[in-house]
Amino acid sequence: xxxxxxxxxxxxxxxLWDGVVAFGGVRLVNGDNKCSGRVEVLRHEHWGTxxxxxxxxxxxxxxxLELGCGLxxxxxxxxxxGRGNGEIALHHVQCSGHESSLTRCAVVLHSPSYCNHENDxxxxxxxxxxxxxxxxxxxxxxxxxxxxxRFRCSVLLRHHLSDFHLYKHGVATPLVTQRADQNQIxxxxxxxxxxxxxxxxxxxxxSIKGGFPSQLLSSPPSNPINITVVELLTPQxxxxxxxxxxxxxxxxxxxFNITCSTLQQYPGGSFQLRLIRSNGxxxxxxxxxxxxxxxxxxxxxSSNEGYYYCLYRxxxxxxxxxxxxxxxxxxxxxxxxxxxSPMVISWLVSGLTFVIAVIIIITVAKVLCHKERKxxxxxxxxxxxxxxxxxxxxxxxx
Numbered sequence: 001x002x003x004x005x006x007x008x009x010x011x012x013x014x015x016l017w018d019g020v021v022a023f024g025g026v027r028l029v030n031g032d033n034k035c036s037g038r039v040e041v042l043r044h045e046h047w048g049t050x051x052x053x054x055x056x057x058x059x060x061x062x063x064x065l066e067l068g069c070g071l072x073x074x075x076x077x078x079x080x081x082g083r084g085n086g087e088i089a090l091h092h093v094q095c096s097g098h099e100s101s102l103t104r105c106a107v108v109l110h111s112p113s114y115c116n117h118e119n120d121x122x123x124x125x126x127x128x129x130x131x132x133x134x135x136x137x138x139x140x141x142x143x144x145x146x147x148x149x150r151f152r153c154s155v156l157l158r159h160h161l162s163d164f165h166l167y168k169h170g171v172a173t174p175l176v177t178q179r180a181d182q183n184q185i186x187x188x189x190x191x192x193x194x195x196x197x198x199x200x201x202x203x204x205x206x207s208i209k210g211g212f213p214s215q216l217l218s219s220p221p222s223n224p225i226n227i228t229v230v231e232l233l234t235p236q237x238x239x240x241x242x243x244x245x246x247x248x249x250x251x252x253x254x255x256f257n258i259t260c261s262t263l264q265q266y267p268g269g270s271f272q273l274r275l276i277r278s279n280g281x282x283x284x285x286x287x288x289x290x291x292x293x294x295x296x297x298x299x300x301x302s303s304n305e306g307y308y309y310c311l312y313r314x315x316x317x318x319x320x321x322x323x324x325x326x327x328x329x330x331x332x333x334x335x336x337x338x339x340x341s342p343m344v345i346s347w348l349v350s351g352l353t354f355v356i357a358v359i360i361i362i363t364v365a366k367v368l369c370h371k372e373r374k375x376x377x378x379x380x381x382x383x384x385x386x387x388x389x390x391x392x393x394x395x396x397x398x
Contacts, residue, residue, distance in 0.1 A: 026066055026102050028123065030081040035069035035125035038081035041089045041103060048089025050102075051115035052078075052122075058097040059105065060123040065210030065217065066101050069125035071155075076122045083117035091115055098162075098209045130155055132164075134204045134222035137188065142228045142317030146193055149227055153204035154186025155219075162207045164189060167221065169201040180206070199229040230316060232323035235262045235271065237310040239331060241300075249332045250300045258329070260310035261292035269314035274325070277306030288312065305333040 024042035031037025040047045060072030095105035137150035153164045165174035166189040175198075178187040191198060203221040210217060241256035250256045260271040269288040273295050274281060286293040297304055307330050312323040 026063055028063070028067065028069075028125075029084075031122075031124070033127075035064065035067065035127045036081075037122060038079070038084055039063055039102070039121045039123060040084060043087075043089045046086060048087045049084035049117060049120040050090045050093060051088050052076075052119045053115060054092050054094060055121045059093050059095045059102065059121070060125075061097055061208075062095045062099050062102050062105065062210060063123050064125035065208070067125070070128040071126050071130050071208070072123050073126050073130075074124045076124075079118055079120045079122070081120075081122045084120045085117075088115050088117070088120075093121075100210065129206075129208070129217060129219040131220045132186075132204055132206050132222045134202065134225055136225050136227075140317050140319055141226065142230060142319055142321075143194055144230050144232075144321055145195060149191040149194060149198075151189045151191070151202065151204065151225070152186055153189055153206065153222060155206060156185070162209055162216070164204060164206050166191065166202060166204050168198070169203070169224070174205075194229055196229050196231050199227060201226045228316065230266065230314070230321045231264065232312055232314070232321055233262050233264050234324045235260050235310045235312050235326050237261070237273075237308065237326050237329055239308075239329060245334070248330055249334045250304070252300055252302070252333050252335050254300055255296070255298045256300055256304075256331070257294050257296045258308055258310075259292055259294045260312075260326075262288075262312050262323070263291065265291055265312070266314045266316060268316075269312055272311050272313055274309045274311070275304070275306050276309070276328075277303070285313075288314075300333050302333050305331060307331075 024045070027040050027042075027047070028034065028037030029040055039050045041050060055075055057072050057075055060075035064070055064072050090102075090107045093102065093105050093107050095102070099105050132153050132155050135152045135154075137152050138148075143149060151166060153166070162180065164178045164180055164187045166176040167174050176189045176191060178189055180187050189204065201224045203224050205221055206219045207216050208219075209215070237258055237260045239250075239256055239258045241250045242254050245251045245254070258273060260273060262271075265288050270285050271288055271293045273284045273286075275283075284295055286295065307328040309325040309328060311325045314321050
């Protein structure tokens, strides 16, 4: 029994060793170029053909990758590239698609099958790795923060691929990587919870393991697709009115205005001012020609009283985006104060001016009158002298 096992093991190892050292390479002959033709393998220093029984894209891909000719575009099952000469070196080749060489696939070296040179396997390679195609599964190209973007990366022909990658232009590492199932020609690549960083141009690539020596090969980039990420900031707003009005109030009949402003805007945007009052809601809208717009109210009335909110709205890519509303701005409309009204103040000023003028006139008149009634010192002396003389003369006569 041990002798039998030893003989069997020796035979298996011999066959394995024969398979390792016997083959020297793979070539394509009788084709239009070096990447198409009849498949031949070098075995014991002689080129032989390959039987096409069980031959498909997996085996054809291994040959193309091994020769540096990209991937297989077709794998003819007839002797499209003519009949070979000599022995049929390989029968019933079975590859997974990831082998570095056709001679590393599972094969039958000697088979009593009915293969002949009518069944010589051939292949047409792409020359380079095929360029994948990127499409957008989402119905639009403009997104808001937090949304998801769904792409599809695919290769038009069937190949046993490894991974698909989604790249953003300017970023070296892929943002999304998805493994492909066997014989899958494309995968969905989802970019979740997007931010403003994700705005830009995207392309995809696929990778495949192959070539000799074995390595991970990367395809050329696909067509680009641009996406826009909209970030609408919450607007700021404030109001202006006369300095006579108390804070948070506007005097009835006077003018006031409310200004809405945002730091970031998009072409075609507009500002909307919303007034919530006890009997309903009133909306006004102005185009955002600049970062700020002003809503003017020339004659404040009770209907203007309430809570004012400002928001920014824009249409991009067939979608409408609306910012969050600003904080409420309460405005009360007050009747004019009769004590402090301009008319009353005017009357008070006029009356006070009149009273002051009258007081000045009376004072000046009194001063002048007092001066007239009170004689000067010279006048008093003169009058005294005259009186004394008059009195003296009168005495002498008596």
